[in-house]
Amino acid sequence: MLSWLVPQASTSARDIDWLFALILVTVGFWFVVAQAALFTFIFRFRRRPGVAASYISGERKEEKRWISRPHALVIVCDVVLIVGALLTWKAVKQDLPPADERIRIVAQQWAWVFVHPGPDGKLDTEDDVRTVNDLRLKIDTTYHFELTSRDVVHSFSVPAFRLKQDAVPGRIVTGWFRPTRLGTYDIQCAEICGIGHALMPARLTIETPAEHAAWYASRSAQGG
Amino acid sequence: MGVVAALRWVLLAAFVVCVKFPAFADPLARGRELYVLCSSCHGEHGQGDRQRFAPAIGGLPQWYVETQLRKFLAGERGYHPDDTTGLQMRPMAQAVYRDGDLQAVATYVASLRPLPAQRSQNTGNASRGQTLYATCAACHGADGKGNEALKAPKLVGQADWYLIDQLKKFRSGQRGAGPGDATGAQMRAMVNVLPDDNAIADVVAYITTLQP
Numbered sequence: 275m276l277s278w279l280v281p282q283a284s285t286s287a288r289d290i291d292w293l294f295a296l297i298l299v300t301v302g303f304w305f306v307v308a309q310a311a312l313f314t315f316i317f318r319f320r321r322r323p324g325v326a327a328s329y330i331s332g333e334r335k336e337e338k339r340w341i342s343r344p345h346a347l348v349i350v351c352d353v354v355l356i357v358g359a360l361l362t363w364k365a366v367k368q369d370l371p372p373a374d375e376r377i378r379i380v381a382q383q384w385a386w387v388f389v390h391p392g393p394d395g396k397l398d399t400e401d402d403v404r405t406v407n408d409l410r411l412k413i414d415t416t417y418h419f420e421l422t423s424r425d426v427v428h429s430f431s432v433p434a435f436r437l438k439q440d441a442v443p444g445r446i447v448t449g450w451f452r453p454t455r456l457g458t459y460d461i462q463c464a465e466i467c468g469i470g471h472a473l474m475p476a477r478l479t480i481e482t483p484a485e486h487a488a489w490y491a492s493r494s495a496q497g498g
Numbered sequence: 499m500g501v502v503a504a505l506r507w508v509l510l511a512a513f514v515v516c517v518k519f520p521a522f523a524d525p526l527a528r529g530r531e532l533y534v535l536c537s538s539c540h541g542e543h544g545q546g547d548r549q550r551f552a553p554a555i556g557g558l559p560q561w562y563v564e565t566q567l568r569k570f571l572a573g574e575r576g577y578h579p580d581d582t583t584g585l586q587m588r589p590m591a592q593a594v595y596r597d598g599d600l601q602a603v604a605t606y607v608a609s610l611r612p613l614p615a616q617r618s619q620n621t622g623n624a625s626r627g628q629t630l631y632a633t634c635a636a637c638h639g640a641d642g643k644g645n646e647a648l649k650a651p652k653l654v655g656q657a658d659w660y661l662i663d664q665l666k667k668f669r670s671g672q673r674g675a676g677p678g679d680a681t682g683a684q685m686r687a688m689v690n691v692l693p694d695d696n697a698i699a700d701v702v703a704y705i706t707t708l709q710p
């Protein structure tokens with residue numbers, strides 16, 4: 275549903291959108307039912323000539339049901355949403371599926387440096403490709419990322435991945451994603467990090483393996 | 499419509515035009531407005547701030563400030579992943595992308611009166627540096643005051659830590675190696691006369707003895 279507004283470009287985006295849909299449908303359905311009941315009652319018991327209003331204390335059994343039954347329903351719905359949220363959290367944050375490749379993301383005031391593993395698929399080798407504000411990923415490849423910062427706290431936000439992860443100086447934050455859709459997407463720092471914070475966007479390009487290899491080749495032709 | 503009401507509309511229209519097309523406004527005034535952003539690192543008078551790695555820019559020639567801002571915008575400066583301070587400046591240049599803004603802020607910076615440069619503990623040998631400076635003098639002038647025709651900025655009055663940093667960046671390719679940066683490439687070639695960090699410290703020690 276959310277993918278109408280923001281493209282869904284990773285497996286985690288799918289999982290998170292599923293959770294959003296679960297919340298929207300559960301809450302939305304009962305919202306409509308509750309509002310319908312409210313307006314029905316307002317209409318049915320509207321002022322009529324000759325009928326005096328009466329005070330309902332809510333102490334009789336059949337009156338209390340209007341409280342206790344929705345109450346129980348809210349608890350049941352809550353449990354459903356919490357289970358859904360925990361399952362999604364586990365899939366997106368707790369589980370770490372085996373990596374095909376690793377990349378490093380270094381935030382600084384006010385730029386992103388991306389270290390790509392290069393044609394050999396391994397970080398910290400001769401053929402690593404470093405870019406500024408230009409992240410290139412292969413489609414259908416599971417990446418582990420190492421996220422860090424050179425100065426202050428930044429946040430690596432990729433709306434198309436439904437990913438937002440703080441970059442903390444002195445720490446290496448590990449996470450993962452698996453791109454599922456070709457195209458270019460936005461990256462934006464999502465933590466106020468100084469005067470240039472608003473000018474800290476970057477671009478994500480998801481390519482086919484052939485395009486990705488061609489990009490590496492063009493980079494090494496330029497001399498890195 | 500009364501005179502006051504008419505005046506109000508005229509002022510509003512003028513305001514809208516000036517905001518939409520800042521070039522219509524006085525460039526110096528517009529430059530001062532934009533300079534607020536720059537001043538957070540370069541200081542109110544463009545005196546620079548070593549803590550923020552910001553060089554002194556007050557009184558640099560308009561053409562030089564404008565060229566450098568354009569280089570930052572075009573990715574010819576502040577492009578290298580290791581150039582931490584250049585990467586800091588790059589997005590700042592993006593704040594003056596509108597027509598006229600870039601020239602306006604350069605005009606304002608040029609209008610600032612240069613303040614005495616901050617000194618660091620550079621231990622270079624000025625007399626050794628004088629010999630090395632012969633190469634630099636060809637473009638930057640024997641007095642270090644620069645030469646617009648050769649696109650060589652003035653060096654006197656600049657903080658020595660900044661000159662040292664930039665020479666090292668030229669040497670390592672963090673500056674001057676960007677695609678399309680012809681003057682940067684020229685400077686990179688020249689920097690080869692400085693074989694090591696000592697030579698850089700020496701030549702900068704000599705530059706700081708020159709009188710502004």
Ligand SMILES: [Cu+2]
Pocket residue numbers: 381382383384427428429463464465466467471474
């Ligand atoms: Cu940031």
